[in-house]
Amino acid sequence: MEGLEPLFSLVTRRSGSALSRQQRERVAEAARPLLEGRTALELVAHLDGREGARDLLTLLSAASVHKTDLFRDEGQLEALEHHVLAPLVREGRPLELWSAGCATGEEVATLLLLLARVGAHPDSRVLGTDLSSLALARARTLAFSAEAMRRVPGPLAAQHFEREGEVFRLSQRLAGRARFLQHNLMETPYPFAEAARGFDVIMCRNVLIYFTPEAAERTVGALAERLAPSGTLVLSAAEPILKPRADLETVRVGGTFFYAPRRPGLPRPPIEALPPPRPSAPVPPVAKAPPPPRDEPVATSPEQEGEALFSLVMEWAAAGQGDAQTEAGLRKALYLAPDLAAARYCLALLLDQQGLRADAATEYRRALAVLESGRARATPFFLNPERLAAACRRALERRDRVSGVTRADAG
Numbered sequence: 368m369e370g371l372e373p374l375f376s377l378v379t380r381r382s383g384s385a386l387s388r389q390q391r392e393r394v395a396e397a398a399r400p401l402l403e404g405r406t407a408l409e410l411v412a413h414l415d416g417r418e419g420a421r422d423l424l425t426l427l428s429a430a431s432v433h434k435t436d437l438f439r440d441e442g443q444l445e446a447l448e449h450h451v452l453a454p455l456v457r458e459g460r461p462l463e464l465w466s467a468g469c470a471t472g473e474e475v476a477t478l479l480l481l482l483a484r485v486g487a488h489p490d491s492r493v494l495g496t497d498l499s500s501l502a503l504a505r506a507r508t509l510a511f512s513a514e515a516m517r518r519v520p521g522p523l524a525a526q527h528f529e530r531e532g533e534v535f536r537l538s539q540r541l542a543g544r545a546r547f548l549q550h551n552l553m554e555t556p557y558p559f560a561e562a563a564r565g566f567d568v569i570m571c572r573n574v575l576i577y578f579t580p581e582a583a584e585r586t587v588g589a590l591a592e593r594l595a596p597s598g599t600l601v602l603s604a605a606e607p608i609l610k611p612r613a614d615l616e617t618v619r620v621g622g623t624f625f626y627a628p629r630r631p632g633l634p635r636p637p638i639e640a641l642p643p644p645r646p647s648a649p650v651p652p653v654a655k656a657p658p659p660p661r662d663e664p665v666a667t668s669p670e671q672e673g674e675a676l677f678s679l680v681m682e683w684a685a686a687g688q689g690d691a692q693t694e695a696g697l698r699k700a701l702y703l704a705p706d707l708a709a710a711r712y713c714l715a716l717l718l719d720q721q722g723l724r725a726d727a728a729t730e731y732r733r734a735l736a737v738l739e740s741g742r743a744r745a746t747p748f749f750l751n752p753e754r755l756a757a758a759c760r761r762a763l764e765r766r767d768r769v770s771g772v773t774r775a776d777a778g
């Protein structure tokens with residue numbers, strides 16, 4: 368991969384992605400035929416020009432990670448369905464949703480199924496966009512393997528899919544509500560909603576996690592501009608917006624985060640805003656930056672990466688790191704290793720300390736469920752799962768004794 372730095376810089380600039388070693392290897396492999404008879408700098412000049420657009424797309428697609436799933440992060444989807452979609456549906460108008468970075472279409476199908484379950488207007492639409500035309504070609508089929516169907520709730524699977532041999536295809540009634548577009552989040556203009564109001568929900572999950580901080584920040588701003596005033600931006604739990612923004616406020620509901628346009632002076636039913644973030648201690652200088660989380664299999668498994676990140680987060684917390692960074696670190700670790708009960712317990716403790724009792728209880732319960740199922744991963748910090756389970760139970764009992772309604776209880 369020697370001498371290819373200019374090429375990697377171009378791919379980062381044009382895709383937003385901070386490239387991991389695996390991504391660099393894939394880009395280098397895809398660039399091999401294009402490099403014949405050219406230097407890397409000559410290739411960059413070609414790719415940056417009009418005639419190089421198609422070749423550039425090939426390299427950007429090679430860098431992409433398309434890991435996705437139907438009903439990915441059920442907890443967040445449940446909150447979306449009950450706290451965001453259901454109130455919008457009651458307005459009685461068609462809704463417009465956008466899955467930005469939709470990969471092979473699982474998220475679009477999931478949104479269509481949620482809209483159906485919540486009784487959305489039949490003219491509601493879901494737009495799916497992605498950089499990769501190959502991924503989009505698969506997305507357009509809205510057909511999935513039996514393995515991909517494992518998380519789809521039984522009644523939805525029975526009602527809205529038709530089996531064709533080994534493949535489950537979304538019914539035409541729902542598939543007809545999807546449209547797909549090739550779009551690079553690094554390029555303007557962004558797609559417009561059909562209604563002048565803007566999109567009711569924009570989902571951009573597990574895309575920004577690969578981006579450089581600058582690219583992620585720019586993308587969030589551009590997506591916010593396409594939201595309806597009462598719209599909601601959904602990112603994954605692993606990519607929380609940590610810096611306060613002028614255009615978006617964080618809303619926390621059912622143990623998950625959403626982002627909503629700020630509307631000074633106007634209440635924002637039905638999801639409640641978080642209070643302004645508490646000032647947190649400055650981040651101490653640390654020896655090493657956390658490894659960027661990856662969906663793809665790398666030298667270590669995602670679970671091992673999650674464990675390593677958890678250890679780092681605990682070290683930073685012990686050194687006085689602010690709560691917001693600790694929370695973000697724990698959430699990233701849990702994204703990578705959901706069965707890390709100890710990390711979940713620490714997250715619950717942190718939420719408890721912030722007075723977010725209902726959210727804390729959700730996390731204690733999740734930790735307990737993992738511990739009781741025997742799936743919990745042992746961590747050096749908490750070698751005794753029984754003691755940890757007892758701590759979770761005690762925390763839940765303590766919580767039951769505390770009176771008063773919290774924001775999330777009310778939400």
Ligand SMILES: C[S@@+](CC[C@H](N)C(=O)[O-])C[C@H]1O[C@@H](n2cnc3c(N)ncnc32)[C@H](O)[C@@H]1O
Binds near residue numbers: 383431436
């Ligand atoms: C890991 S998948 C996430 C799929 C889905 N959103 C989910 O959470 O399951 C990331 C997707 O983002 C797409 N992507 C990466 N960079 C992009 C960009 N600059 N513009 C549009 N899509 C991009 C990739 O092609 C890939 O399909």
